[in-house]
Amino acid sequence: MIIRLDHVGVATGDPQGVGDLLATLGLAAGDRGNAETYGVSCEFWQAEKGGGAIELVAPLNDEAAVSRRLAEHGPGLYHIAFEVDDVAAELARLRGLGLVALDSEPQPGARPGMWVAFVYAKRPAGLLIELVEYRRTDAGPTGTPADAHLGTAAGAP
Numbered sequence: 001m002i003i004r005l006d007h008v009g010v011a012t013g014d015p016q017g018v019g020d021l022l023a024t025l026g027l028a029a030g031d032r033g034n035a036e037t038y039g040v041s042c043e044f045w046q047a048e049k050g051g052g053a054i055e056l057v058a059p060l061n062d063e064a065a066v067s068r069r070l071a072e073h074g075p076g077l078y079h080i081a082f083e084v085d086d087v088a089a090e091l092a093r094l095r096g097l098g099l100v101a102l103d104s105e106p107q108p109g110a111r112p113g114m115w116v117a118f119v120y121a122k123r124p125a126g127l128l129i130e131l132v133e134y135r136r137t138d139a140g141p142t143g144t145p146a147d148a149h150l151g152t153a154a155g156a157p
Contacts, residue, residue: 001084002082002083002084002090003085004052004082005052005080005082005083006052006083006130007044007053007054007055008077008079008081009055009057009078009081010054010055010057010075010076010077010078011057011058011066011070011073011076011077011078012056012070013058013059013070014058014075015043015058018056019045022045022054022056026048027045027046027047027054028045028046028047029044029045030043030044030045030046030053031043031044031111032044033111033112034110035109035110036060036108037107037108038065038066038107039059039060039066039067040058040059040060040064040065041059041060041110042055042056042057042058042109042110042111043055043056044056044111055110057078057079078128079127079128079130080127080128080129081116081130081132082129082131082132083132083134084132086133087116087117087131087132087133088105088106088117090117090131091103091105091131094119094129094131095119099119099120101117101118101119102118102119102120103117103118105117111134112137113134113135113136114132114133114134114135115132115134115135116130116131116132116133118131
């Protein structure tokens with residue numbers, strides 16, 4: 001089941017430049033990491049009062065799927081990501097409804113405890129959708145989950 005909008009992905013070959021723009025708009029850099037399965041680096045930016053994040057997605061190599069997207073369409077909106085309670089179940093559900101699954105099973109995401117899968121809704125939207133599930137990781141030094149700052153399923157409001 002979809003829980004909430006998690007983030008909007010923006011494809012870029014210039015994460016520093018886009019990051020500067022987001023900082024000018026008043027957003028703050030947050031989590032950063034690589035999603036090795038997809039060959040991308042990811043930076044998450046967010047407004048001070050929270051809400052969905054903006055993820056800057058940049059290729060780590062020429063074979064990354066985002067490399068082809070950048071070559072064909074240039075930088076811009078890449079995907080919309082929804083937090084779900086069970087990424088494997090939601091992937092199967094959407095596949096059964098006719099969306100094209102780009103992943104056969106969930107893959108590790110760019111944040112600790114993050115598992116993702118992509119589906120494509122060619123019609124009516126031509127939209128790439130990322131399903132995101134946050135799984136608890138080891139407790140931090142204060143006894144709170146190390147990923148408590150992440151999505152709702154990981155303990156954040």
